[in-house]
Amino acid sequence: MTIQQLIYSITVSEYGSINKAAETLFISQPTLTKAVKELESELGFSIFLRSGKGVELTSEGRDFLTYAKQVCQQYEILKDAFGNKGSRKKKFGISAQHYSFAVKAFTQLVENYDTSEYEFAFRETTTRDIIEDVSSLKSEIGILFYCDYNGKVIEKILRDNGLEFTQLIDCRACVYLSDKHPLASRDEVSFEELLSFPCVSFEQNDVDPMYYAEEILAEKDYHRKILITDRGSALNIINELNAYIICSGIINEEMNGSNYKMLQLIGKEGDAVMHIGYITKKNMRLSTIGSEYIEILKKNI
Secondary structure, eight states, X not given: OOHHHHHHHHHHXXXXXXXXXXXXXXXXXXXXXXXXXXXXXXXXXXXXXXXXXXXXXXXXXXXXXXXXXXXXXXXXXXXXXXXXXXXXXXXXXXXXXXXXXXXXXXXXXXXXXXXXXXXXXXEEOOHHHHXXXXXXXXXXXXXXXXXXXXHHHHHHHHHHTTEEEEEEEEEEOEEEEETTSXXXXXXXXXXXXXXXXXXXEEOOOSSSTTTSOSSTXXXXXXXXXXXESSHHHHHHHHHHTTOEEEEOXXXXXXXXXXXXXXXXXXXXXXXXXEEEEEEEETTOOXXXXXXXXXXXXHHHO
């Protein structure tokens, strides 16, 4: 088994086609086919199911490539660090749900470092992608939440991906809306009173979107719902359409602006609790910069 064979197999899985993968790798199709078959022979199982439409991963192949990706990413880190006299930029990445406090902590961290020596990445993305990013070591830390509704599902997914969750804070559900909203003069509001207004929600992957939802009470029946993918759009829609978002109540006004209001959600829905924390690879110690980010994050929360 070689790194090259792993890279070849990962590329085939990404394109779903031997021919397209060969073009990307700048090798011939027979050479790529031979390399993959030799790897499958060594492993004792098929990585791919082949058909006229292309290739698909087998269940064993899917498990194998999860580890193969980690090996290849670690290889790239090793090669960058020592293959060019150790001159590479140090890398640090965070993947997070759309939390302004997480962004603020990240900017405060970056201010402490020389960006000519570090390559920083902050990825606001879907819950599923956060888990995949940390599992594959694309990001060292992931920021997300779980609640009673999706807790068992998220915990199982984390276990299956070799990840562990460290809790930062528990928050009760709050309602975030524009200071021009008809309900903005209130300090608290019930779930029923919100139903005539659009609810903003961050779009997730097609598979089990409610379990991966970024907002608490995702299982509720909303009469009007608007799906978005970024925090900027969420703020604009809340401001322009008398919409609202159900959130943790931990908002950084410096990042979001001051034209918004936070209301307490009352009733049984207001008793729902968000467990916010971070995920990391199990049995892997945080780097120095990772530990520093967590300390800054705690102060922001």
